[in-house]
Amino acid sequence: xxxxxxxxxxxxxxxxxxxxxxxxxxxxxxxxxxxxxxxxxxxxxxxxxxxxxxxxxxxxxxxxxxxxxxxxxxxxxxxxxxxxxxxxxxxxxxxxxxxxxxxxxxxxxxxxxxxxxxxxxxxxxxxxxxxxxxxxxxxxxxxxxxxxxxxxxxxxxxxxxxxxxxxxxxxxxxxxxxxxxxxxxxxxxxxxxxxxxxxxxxxxxxxxxxxxxxxxxxxxxxxxxxxxxxxxxxxxxxxxxxxxxxxxxxxxxxxxxxxxxxxxxxxxxxxxxxxxxxxxxxxxxxxxxxxxxxxxxxxxxxxxxxxxxxxxxxxxxxxxxxxxxxxxxxxxxxxxxxxxxxxxxxxxxxxxxxxxxxxxxxxxxxxxxxxxxxxxxxxx
Amino acid sequence: xxxxxxxxxxxxxxxxxxxxxxxxxxxxxxxxxxxxxxxxxxxxxxxxxxxxxxxxxxxxxxxxxxxxxxxxxxxxxxxxxxxxxxxxxxxxxxxxxxxxxxxxxxxxxxxxxxxxxxxxxxxxxxxxxxxxxxxxxxxxxxxxxxxxxxxxxxxxxxxxxxxxxxxxxxxxxxxxxxxxxxxxxxxxxxxxxxxxxxxxxxxxxxxxxxxxxxxxxxxxxxxxxxxxxxxxxxxxxxxxxxxxxxxxxxxxxxxxxxxxxxxxxxxxxxxxxxxxxxxxxxxxxxxxxxxxxxxxxxxxxxxxxxxxxxxxxxxxxxxxxxxxxxxxxxxxxxxxxxxxxxxxxxxxxxxxxxxxxxxxxxxxxxxxxxxxxxxxxxxxxx
Numbered sequence: 001x002x003x004x005x006x007x008x009x010x011x012x013x014x015x016x017x018x019x020x021x022x023x024x025x026x027x028x029x030x031x032x033x034x035x036x037x038x039x040x041x042x043x044x045x046x047x048x049x050x051x052x053x054x055x056x057x058x059x060x061x062x063x064x065x066x067x068x069x070x071x072x073x074x075x076x077x078x079x080x081x082x083x084x085x086x087x088x089x090x091x092x093x094x095x096x097x098x099x100x101x102x103x104x105x106x107x108x109x110x111x112x113x114x115x116x117x118x119x120x121x122x123x124x125x126x127x128x129x130x131x132x133x134x135x136x137x138x139x140x141x142x143x144x145x146x147x148x149x150x151x152x153x154x155x156x157x158x159x160x161x162x163x164x165x166x167x168x169x170x171x172x173x174x175x176x177x178x179x180x181x182x183x184x185x186x187x188x189x190x191x192x193x194x195x196x197x198x199x200x201x202x203x204x205x206x207x208x209x210x211x212x213x214x215x216x217x218x219x220x221x222x223x224x225x226x227x228x229x230x231x232x233x234x235x236x237x238x239x240x241x242x243x244x245x246x247x248x249x250x251x252x253x254x255x256x257x258x259x260x261x262x263x264x265x266x267x268x269x270x271x272x273x274x275x276x277x278x279x280x281x282x283x284x285x286x287x288x289x290x291x292x293x294x295x296x297x298x299x300x301x302x303x304x305x306x307x308x309x310x311x312x313x314x315x316x317x318x319x320x321x322x323x324x325x326x327x328x329x330x331x332x333x334x335x336x337x338x339x340x341x342x343x344x345x346x347x348x349x350x351x352x353x354x355x356x357x358x359x360x361x362x363x364x365x366x367x368x369x370x371x372x373x374x375x376x377x378x379x380x
Numbered sequence: 381x382x383x384x385x386x387x388x389x390x391x392x393x394x395x396x397x398x399x400x401x402x403x404x405x406x407x408x409x410x411x412x413x414x415x416x417x418x419x420x421x422x423x424x425x426x427x428x429x430x431x432x433x434x435x436x437x438x439x440x441x442x443x444x445x446x447x448x449x450x451x452x453x454x455x456x457x458x459x460x461x462x463x464x465x466x467x468x469x470x471x472x473x474x475x476x477x478x479x480x481x482x483x484x485x486x487x488x489x490x491x492x493x494x495x496x497x498x499x500x501x502x503x504x505x506x507x508x509x510x511x512x513x514x515x516x517x518x519x520x521x522x523x524x525x526x527x528x529x530x531x532x533x534x535x536x537x538x539x540x541x542x543x544x545x546x547x548x549x550x551x552x553x554x555x556x557x558x559x560x561x562x563x564x565x566x567x568x569x570x571x572x573x574x575x576x577x578x579x580x581x582x583x584x585x586x587x588x589x590x591x592x593x594x595x596x597x598x599x600x601x602x603x604x605x606x607x608x609x610x611x612x613x614x615x616x617x618x619x620x621x622x623x624x625x626x627x628x629x630x631x632x633x634x635x636x637x638x639x640x641x642x643x644x645x646x647x648x649x650x651x652x653x654x655x656x657x658x659x660x661x662x663x664x665x666x667x668x669x670x671x672x673x674x675x676x677x678x679x680x681x682x683x684x685x686x687x688x689x690x691x692x693x694x695x696x697x698x699x700x701x702x703x704x705x706x707x708x709x710x711x712x713x714x715x716x717x718x719x720x721x722x723x724x725x726x727x728x729x730x731x732x733x734x735x736x737x738x739x740x741x742x743x744x745x746x747x748x749x750x751x752x753x754x755x756x757x758x759x760x761x762x
Binding site for chain 1: 388389390391392395396399400401402403435439442443528529530533534558584585589590591592594
């Protein structure tokens with residue numbers, strides 16, 4: 001009797017198992033029929049299922065050159081209930097970080113950053129971004145309208161308590177005036193309804209633009225997106241090369257917001273295995289991308305450029321963001337890693353790395369040769 | 381078949397109805413016109429036996445506020461029971477969309493092509509092609525917005541088995557979207573048979589494109605006059621067509637083919653979703669009843685410029701589209717003219733309207749070509 005039930009169940013699971021033969025993403029690489037059979041009838045306490053988590057990866061086979069993640073979390077518990085799939089995906093995506101036996105360090109003490117002021121003849125702007133999720137509320141792929149509105153309420157309430165250089169204002173997407181909208185577009189702050197199928201297939205665009213909005217301080221150096229790809233995306237930026245000040249404001253702002261929500265009985269999703277919990281497994285740990293727009297016309301034409309970046313644990317993008325091309329020799333250079341190193345470590349990596357790149361550029365300007373630095377250690 | 385739970389519905393009950401109620405202030409679709417906070421409160425804790433919820437029904441209408449000129453439906457069914465469990469919403473939507481069709485009304489099904497009068501001689505100098513399409517759903521399976529991969533594959537397998545048994549002029553072949561060769565794909569494109577992954581946000585928001593292209597395919601007969609789409613917007617879309625104006629032959633093949641397919645499914649223990657109130661049950665409430673669109677591509681360069689063209693079509697219960705399909709423009713004075721109704725009239729009645737209406741339009745076109753008036757040809761409201 002038991003054997004019949006088991007084989008019946010396995011038969012049903014195999015009838016449901018997705019066809020991943022043409023797929024190239026982290027989910028497809030790690031979802032075996034056995035893991036699927038084990039997890040397919042499980043659900044998180046909120047009711048989120050494996051099929052929901054992997055839907056975006058089933059619907060988007062990927063690209064032969066870019067390996068996407070191919071799954072999302074619907075809530076904090078997804079990372080536990082579906083650990084058998086998520087842990088190997090995390091390990092693959094985060095270059096060997098094993099959530100089963102490693103701990104992620106969190107460090108938001110900006111005073112530790114050394115040499116954080118770049119040569120402004122090369123660095124045009126500096127920026128640090130991350131995300132934060134509100135514990136107890138489902139994430140964008142799964143949240144109900146009421147939950148999303150609650151995220152908005154909790155966050156906007158807390159942001160209203162920010163003072164000094166962090167004093168600012170919230171612009172709800174459903175209520176902003178045309179003038180406000182135009183200003184936000186001119187400032188390059190406004191975000192649009194997602195069009196990428198990676199996001200829409202995961203259900204993140206449901207009910208748009210309900211409970212979505214943008215908050216920024218009066219000085220336009222601290223910006224928060226509410227209910228876009230994550231509960232919140234937090235961005236600190238300014239023109240020029242003072243990365244240390246950007247990071248200092250970033251840490252101060254984050255800590256203030258955390259303190260303000262804690263006063264009302266809320267907290268951020270975090271644990272020592274995975275750090276800060278976000279929707280996409282690629283953003284776990286620090287969720288941090290610290291970057292600069294920097295002029296490297298000579299270095300970028302050098303055949304060793306990619307290798308130098310790789311050894312410095314940096315990545316390049318065009319100045320329009322991910323998947324854009326560089327214009328006029330100006331590149332967006334940022335950290336590759338997210339998980340397994342602290343915020344301070346990652347920002348220091350960017351500071352040291354960009355300083356090295358600028359040195360290379362200066363040497364090439366003077367007709368001197370440059371060296372490929374030895375590769376940095378993965379986990380410190 | 382894997383049970384498809386929707387435990388997230390219980391999560392919503394932690395919040396009040398007011399907290400969950402969608403913001404429909406900028407919306408213009410049938411769902412938004414009908415849904416009230418009271419209705420939402422009454423229905424939100426319900427689900428069909430397969431777990432389809434009110435929010436699942438309305439998600440596409442919440443995500444797509446609509447267009448000021450075109451009134452979209454804004455809700456879909458996830459299974460046959462959706463139309464029962466969410467009656468309070470679906471009935472008024474159906475009434476609005478289908479010209480006052482009441483919850484107590486009965487729908488007549490008539491797939492006997494012999495009952496059609498004439499229709500074999502629409503003037504081929506004007507009528508370039510004739511086509512009849514409908515949809516069918518297999519009872520016991522969830523519909524495209526909600527079905528699991530296993531269900532979708534089971535529908536595909538059943539369809540292939542049944543369609544493979546067709547013979548005579550209906551004998552044909554199935555092309556699975558995920559297995560077709562480049563050559564097969566090109567041929568299907570050249571024949572205008574190939575359907576693409578939906579891009580319309582109306583469809584994407586309801587979940588119909590999940591797992592594409594798994595379980596999807598196209599079957600057609602060797603003569604290329606009878607075509608079945610599997611697992612696109614509905615379980616099955618069935619199309620009969622040919623060049624020229626012999627609508628009668630197109631409709632006869634349509635009825636014969638559908639009747640045969642139905643009996644082949646029955647042989648395998650499956651029937652189509654149908655009831656005497658809603659007729660054939662399909663994913664979108666706009667396709668209930670017959671699900672039938674019978675149409676022609678017809679040259680009407682003069683009539684279409686007449687000031688009463690719109691009024692004439694309305695009286696004849698016909699609608700116009702460009703020859704690229706819905707939302708396209710007419711090219712070279714050639715229009716796609718088809719029945720406007722789906723529910724409350726039988727298949728024969730609807731095709732009769734198209735036959736009679738197109739014959740009248742062609743007569744009008746000939747009059748206007750000759751510089752004569754068409755005032756005496758103006759029809760009464762059908």
